[in-house]
Amino acid sequence: MTKTAKVIVVGAGPVGSVAAYRLAEMGVDVILLEAYPNCPEDLRASTLHPPTLEMLNEFGIVDDLIDMGLKAPVYQYRNRQSGETFAFDLTELQDMTDYPYRLQCEQFKLARLLTGKLQDHPHGEVLFSRRVLSVEQDGSGVTLKVESTREIETYRADFVIACDGAGSTVRKWLNVGFEGFTYPEKFVTFSTERPLEDYFDDLALVNYVADPDEWMVLLRVPSVWRVLVPAHDGNDEFIVSDQKKQEVFKHLINDPDVVTEHRTIYNVHQRVADSYFTDRVILAGDSAHLNNPLGGFGMNSGIHDVFNLTDGLRDVLTTGKGDHIAPLQKYERQRQGVMRAFVQAQTIKNKKALESRDADGQKRHQEELTAILADDERRRDYLLGQAMYKSRQLEASID
Numbered sequence: 275m276t277k278t279a280k281v282i283v284v285g286a287g288p289v290g291s292v293a294a295y296r297l298a299e300m301g302v303d304v305i306l307l308e309a310y311p312n313c314p315e316d317l318r319a320s321t322l323h324p325p326t327l328e329m330l331n332e333f334g335i336v337d338d339l340i341d342m343g344l345k346a347p348v349y350q351y352r353n354r355q356s357g358e359t360f361a362f363d364l365t366e367l368q369d370m371t372d373y374p375y376r377l378q379c380e381q382f383k384l385a386r387l388l389t390g391k392l393q394d395h396p397h398g399e400v401l402f403s404r405r406v407l408s409v410e411q412d413g414s415g416v417t418l419k420v421e422s423t424r425e426i427e428t429y430r431a432d433f434v435i436a437c438d439g440a441g442s443t444v445r446k447w448l449n450v451g452f453e454g455f456t457y458p459e460k461f462v463t464f465s466t467e468r469p470l471e472d473y474f475d476d477l478a479l480v481n482y483v484a485d486p487d488e489w490m491v492l493l494r495v496p497s498v499w500r501v502l503v504p505a506h507d508g509n510d511e512f513i514v515s516d517q518k519k520q521e522v523f524k525h526l527i528n529d530p531d532v533v534t535e536h537r538t539i540y541n542v543h544q545r546v547a548d549s550y551f552t553d554r555v556i557l558a559g560d561s562a563h564l565n566n567p568l569g570g571f572g573m574n575s576g577i578h579d580v581f582n583l584t585d586g587l588r589d590v591l592t593t594g595k596g597d598h599i600a601p602l603q604k605y606e607r608q609r610q611g612v613m614r615a616f617v618q619a620q621t622i623k624n625k626k627a628l629e630s631r632d633a634d635g636q637k638r639h640q641e642e643l644t645a646i647l648a649d650d651e652r653r654r655d656y657l658l659g660q661a662m663y664k665s666r667q668l669e670a671s672i673d
């Protein structure tokens with residue numbers, strides 16, 4: 275038997291969960307398909323930026339997220355060699371947002387919160403342990419073949435939104451190019467319950483640490499500190515070995531014997547899909563774009579994608595009238611445009627600033643941060659960029 279819905283969303287990560295829940299709230303019948311038996315307990319993204327919180331406020335869930343997370347109004351750049359610290363305070367944006375902070379809340383908490391609500395929603399259905407295998411479309415809709423624990427099932431929808439992440443099966447079926455590059459080094463995170471704030475003066479909850487020997491990011495989430503470092507050498511077994519862990523924590527706090535809760539390796543890419551839709555099948559989130567995590571833009575951008583997309587398709591989906599191609603072309607122009615001009619450029623710049631190995635490069639970065647902090651206008655402009663308001667402005671400026 276073929277199961278049908280107006281829209282099928284593939285992937286119950288943060289982006290797919292937001293897309294599906296928003297459609298259900300618009301009154302559109304939606305099925306959300308997830309390959310795993312639950313939203314994966316993924317610690318990758320932990321930062322929600324103010325514009326994203328403003329969007330999620332539409333669902334009345336921000337207080338729940340705040341209860342499950344940590345407010346980080348201040349984030350820092352630290353230079354490990356000079357010892358200098360540069361603190362940026364998002365409270366300065368309180369005249370324009372109710373959320374003048376980064377909310378540190380792991381991505382799986384958002385996904386699980388929304389899939390839980392969607393399961394009880396009259397317009398929503400969440401089906402776990404459903405892995406999409408193939409996608410075919412014709413003039414009136416899209417057919418999916420889906421592997422469940424017992425059989426191969428068939429689904430049919432007017433539209434499919436593919437939020438199935440970096441390795442997107444749907445993107446591959448569409449044969450859409452995913453141009454860009456993969457960094458030669460891997461990124462590894464070690465998480466620990468050790469209170470790292472005891473080892474540094476005034477450590478913020480989010481810290482970008484420049485160091486020509488080993489740059490790092492120190493991020494606090496409610497249960498642990500996460501230490502992100504690049505791994506240039508060695509195979510995966512070495513990268514998560516006790517030896518590597520001991521090197522990292524000896525260098526960080528002069529104590530190699532820190533106990534870790536997780537050790538996770540990531541391949542990191544800068545890539546943007548050549549097109550964001552093919553007729554009735556649409557890409558959003560990591561299936562459409564990837565960037566390094568310095569700045570915390572990936573998941574936030576994916577959520578911005580699906581707000582733009584569902585706004586654009588609202589009339590077509592709720593009235594059944596009008597053509598879907600023009601709104602999807604606008605979605606692509608705006609969201610692909612922002613991804614190329616802002617997110618890719620900013621994340622590449624953020625990484626270069628941290629990893630610079632030459633003394634002049636480090637000095638230039640410190641001088642730039644000092645100058646920005648000293649100048650009210652430049653500081654605000656900088657905060658608007660890093661808090662993703664500028665990406666929203668850019669999106670609105672593209673017709």
Ligand SMILES: Cc1cc2nc3c(=O)[nH]c(=O)nc-3n(C[C@H](O)[C@H](O)[C@H](O)COP(=O)(O)OP(=O)(O)OC[C@H]3O[C@@H](n4cnc5c(N)ncnc54)[C@H](O)[C@@H]3O)c2cc1C
Pocket residue numbers: 284285286287288289290307308309310313314316317318319320321322381404405406407437438439440442443444461463502540558559560561567569570571572573574575576
């Ligand atoms: C170390 C690190 C830190 C990061 N920190 C941040 C941050 O602080 N802020 C930020 O904004 N971004 C951050 N990111 C990026 C962020 O994690 C991603 O951008 C985000 O997870 C993308 O969400 P998504 O829902 O598009 O994809 P995913 O989170 O990858 O979810 C995809 C979902 O689809 C499912 N799926 C896959 N294939 C199928 C299939 N065939 N059928 C059915 N289901 C399928 C998967 O199981 C998964 O549940 C970070 C990334 C890394 C590596």
